[in-house]
Amino acid sequence: GQSLEQPSEVTAVEGAIVQINCTYQTSGFYGLSWYQQHDGGAPTFLSYNALDGLEETGRFSSFLSRSDSYGYLLLQELQMKDSASYFCAVNFLDDYKLSFGAGTTVTVRA
Amino acid sequence: DVKVTQSSRYLVKRTGEKVFLECVQDMDHENMFWYRQDPGLGLRLIYFSYDVKMKEKGDIPEGYSVSREKKERFSLILESASTNQTSMYLCASSRASPGAPYGYTFGSGTRLTVV
Numbered sequence: 001g002q003s004l005e006q007p008s009e010v011t012a013v014e015g016a017i018v019q020i021n022c023t024y025q026t027s028g029f030y031g032l033s034w035y036q037q038h039d040g041g042a043p044t045f046l047s048y049n050a051l052d053g054l055e056e057t058g059r060f061s062s063f064l065s066r067s068d069s070y071g072y073l074l075l076q077e078l079q080m081k082d083s084a085s086y087f088c089a090v091n092f093l094d095d096y097k098l099s100f101g102a103g104t105t106v107t108v109r110a
Numbered sequence: 111d112v113k114v115t116q117s118s119r120y121l122v123k124r125t126g127e128k129v130f131l132e133c134v135q136d137m138d139h140e141n142m143f144w145y146r147q148d149p150g151l152g153l154r155l156i157y158f159s160y161d162v163k164m165k166e167k168g169d170i171p172e173g174y175s176v177s178r179e180k181k182e183r184f185s186l187i188l189e190s191a192s193t194n195q196t197s198m199y200l201c202a203s204s205r206a207s208p209g210a211p212y213g214y215t216f217g218s219g220t221r222l223t224v225v
Contacts, residue, residue, distance in 0.1 A: 008150070033212070041218065042218045096160065100215060
């Protein structure tokens with residue numbers, strides 16, 4: 001698999017902003033995606049970056065910089081329901097399988 | 111609502127047993143995948159399939175096999191279960207289409223305990 005590094009845990013209060021970085025040791029991938037997984041649940045797709053720059057979906061945004069070999073997921077206006085694990089993943093052109101990072105557990109406190 | 115369904119939510123099996131984990135998707139997706147998820151290790155790819163009767167090894171195929179006789183069904187087989195195969199197993203499917211965005215739909219997982 002590919003090497004994707006994420007922080008293991010992040011804690012923040014309701015209403016705050018959290019940035020989860022994903023740095024990678026591989027090049028030439030087609031896209032970087034993010035998944036959310038609540039405890040005991042299935043991972044669900046959040047966002048996908050094929051091009052450098054920012055993709056915004058409501059309170060969540062994702063960013064990719066290939067020249068800096070990193071991306072991030074930005075969670076704004078944190079809510080208690082955002083407490084979950086977040087995974088970054090990459091796929092390559094003409095290859096549909098995803099390689100995942102180890103995940104970041106986000107805990108939102110009141 | 112589109113769905114990936116895994117046949118069991120929890121399973122307990124004995125060492126040496128042959129174990130079948132079933133996954134069915136109703137989205138007519140071409141691609142199907144089996145991952146295992148362990149704390150601190152994220153999701154690791156076991157096997158995948160891009161077409162009926164086609165299978166390819168992922169990163170950790172040892173001790174596992176798969177079967178895809180129909181497009182909607184992808185089975186993971188543990189030939190002789192061992193305690194180090196105790197894990198959460200996740201099935202996923204995706205469409206084979208070019209371009210972004212690209213994403214998986216996951217099943218809810220099967221938590222397998224081998225005793």
